[in-house]
Amino acid sequence: MRPRRSVLYIPGANERAMEKAATLAADALVLDLEDAVAPEVKERARQRACDAVAAAAYTGREVAVRVNGIGTEWHDADLRAVSAVGPDAVVVPKVDSADDVRAVETALAEVGAPANTAIWAMIETPAAVLRAEEIAGASDALTVLVMGTNDLAKELRAEPGPGRAPLLTSLSLCLLAARATGKSILDGVFNDVRDTEGFEAECVQARQFGFDGKTLIHPNQLEACNRVFTPSEAEVDHARRVVAAFEKAAADGLGVVTVDGRMVENLHVEQARRVLAVAETVRTRREG
Structure with a gap:
């Protein structure tokens, strides 16, 4: 069993953050080439992330790389570069269908990705939520669903506050899909790194729902997240x-x-x- 209580995004363009990540108590790291990286530094971030994976810089935890989305100008090059170094997983944003999963699986095979490099699919749109079971069951290579709650809220035109009422239906549907297909599922991020009480409350909610863990945007969120998702x-x-x-x-x-x-x-x-x-x-x- 691989615990995924805390899964921390690390901007691939931020050298200091990537160095510090080696000392952090996250169960898994996602080296990010997408949202956290400006277009003009995409290639530099890609190289830095691949170098870190190749050097086994983060021993003792799961390491994934979030590539740029299908159809973007960086996606194919990201897959080629990442496949060459073989992280534990490739995180694919904005997966909307089973065909998207199969396309990534085929592309990884064509560029020689190791067989043990898994696919993590991000669920970030209404279409993805409604097809969550289809997406989760599309391939054995897909092992984790990752909720992209920021983009989902934007697409829904929702204004989630404490308790996340506008997102509960989507969270529940995706959780059902993950459990029906035997996949793990991670809750989305909490944006206000200063609101420690709000963050912990959301971790508790996610655990009560049945999520395996939560994605994080700041090291300060690690302690509470690990504590909440660890059996007492x-x-x-x-x-x-x-x-x-x-x-x-x-x-x-x-x-x-x-x-x-x-x-x-x-x-x-x-x-x-x-x-x-x-x-x-x-x-x-x-x-x-």
Whole structure:
């Protein structure tokens, strides 16, 4: 299991930010060649990001590169350059259909990308939301859906505030699509880096919805995000007791078991084992 509690965007044109990223406690980094990079420095950012991937500058965490969108003048060159260094994933913005996913998959194969370089598809438009299951199921190479909530809000002409009411339908539909197809899904960014309470509340909301983690725009957001998406000691203790009670009941030939006065079924055991797997992976990463 790869935890993706915190996924931090790093502007590919910002040399200082890319150097600092090696010291940050993000589960994954997205070296950005798209929104965070002005047109006149696209090529420089591409080279810098590829050099960092080739040099294995970010050991111990997942590294993806966000290329420029399909149909832009930089997209094809981005795919060629990124494929040559083989990051863990290529993040593709504004994916609107299954055909977009298949086109990227074909292009990566044609330019010799390693088989283990995955595709992460960004869901940023109403069309993408309505086709989210089709997009998520388009290819086994696609492993993660990434919510692009800023662009989505713009396309919807929405004004999301605390609680994000105008986006909840879209978030729910995409989460359903990810779970129906066995893919991971990341929540969108929180723009006000000074609003720590608002950010943490949005992390809590995302975890309650079932998101695997959240994309971030500033290192100051890492601590709260990692904390919220990490199972607490109480959750881990409860999960251990659920698994132990269920296994003992099974060994004794009993079909029903209770923990803390509540009946435990297979679905609860599956949830408990996932909590334990996440907690163990996070612990191993900390100690490593």
